[in-house]
Each structure stands twice: as C-alpha cells, then as structure tokens.
Amino acid sequence: MSVTRGSAGDLRKGSYVILDDEPCEVLEVSKSKPGKHGSAKVRVEARGIFDGARRSKIFPADALVEIPIVDKKTAQVINVYGNVVQLMDLETYETFELPLPEDPELVSRLKSGIEVEYWESMGKRKIVRTRGGV
Numbered sequence: 001m002s003v004t005r006g007s008a009g010d011l012r013k014g015s016y017v018i019l020d021d022e023p024c025e026v027l028e029v030s031k032s033k034p035g036k037h038g039s040a041k042v043r044v045e046a047r048g049i050f051d052g053a054r055r056s057k058i059f060p061a062d063a064l065v066e067i068p069i070v071d072k073k074t075a076q077v078i079n080v081y082g083n084v085v086q087l088m089d090l091e092t093y094e095t096f097e098l099p100l101p102e103d104p105e106l107v108s109r110l111k112s113g114i115e116v117e118y119w120e121s122m123g124k125r126k127i128v129r130t131r132g133g134v
Helices: 104-109
Strands: 003-007 016-019 022-032 041-048 054-060 064-068 071-081 084-089 095-099 115-121 124-130
Touching: 016 041, 022 054, 095 124, 104 124
Parallel strands: none
Antiparallel strands: 003 064, 016 022, 016 064, 022 041, 041 054, 071 084, 071 115, 084 095, 115 124
16 A cells, blocks of 8 residues: 655644545644643544545644655547546556546546546546646
8 A cells, every 4th residue: 555654743834644544645633732631632634635535634743644655647638538537657658547626627628639637546437637728
C-alpha cells in the first residue's frame, strides 16, 4: 500500500491523511492546548480525494496517522465513450479506463489527443485536470 506515517500534530491545510481507509485532503486543522491531565488534541477536517465525502476526526497531537502517497501523473486521452475515458500513461504507456469526472467543464474538454493530469493513490485513480493550452 502506498502510505507513510506521520504525526497528527504535523498535519497542515492542503496535506493528505487517511481517514476511514480513504485518502483525504486536509481542509482545516485546529489544535487544543493540553489540559492538566491530558495531552493536546488535533481536530482534522478533510475531504476524500476520490469520493468527495467530508470527514472529521480528533487525534492526540502525538498520535501516528497514515499519510497516503499521491502520485500525480500525466496521460493522453485515447477515446471517450459513454461514461468512460480511455487513457494512456505518458511514462509507462499503460492503457486503462476511468469513469468520467463529475465536473461538467472538465468533461467538455476531454477529447482524443488531449493530455490530462490524473492522481493515483491506494490503487485508485482520478482525472483531475487537462494540461496544456486547452
């Protein structure tokens, strides 16, 4: 699995964390001061990279959390048919299919020959944006 570990106290807005077995982007981090008999707490608000669901969790500041390794790669659109986009990775030349993104503006720009950026983490892939002057 493409994960590493880090301290919950080191999480920042824009970083990544795994909550409920889903890689998420951190939206907000708030810290509480340690009490007389307890440790500092960190409240993490995050959104799933692949499912878009919002998640919230509270950790002790010194707790170890799993951090996903998100690979940002480039691919070329081979074909768009139905609700599927056929892509070819520009480094490995692997061909694969992904579902159409939910953003209608992004879908309107997907045509054969266009380069796109896609993210891959924990065995999942998602088209994020088109690349170049299109």
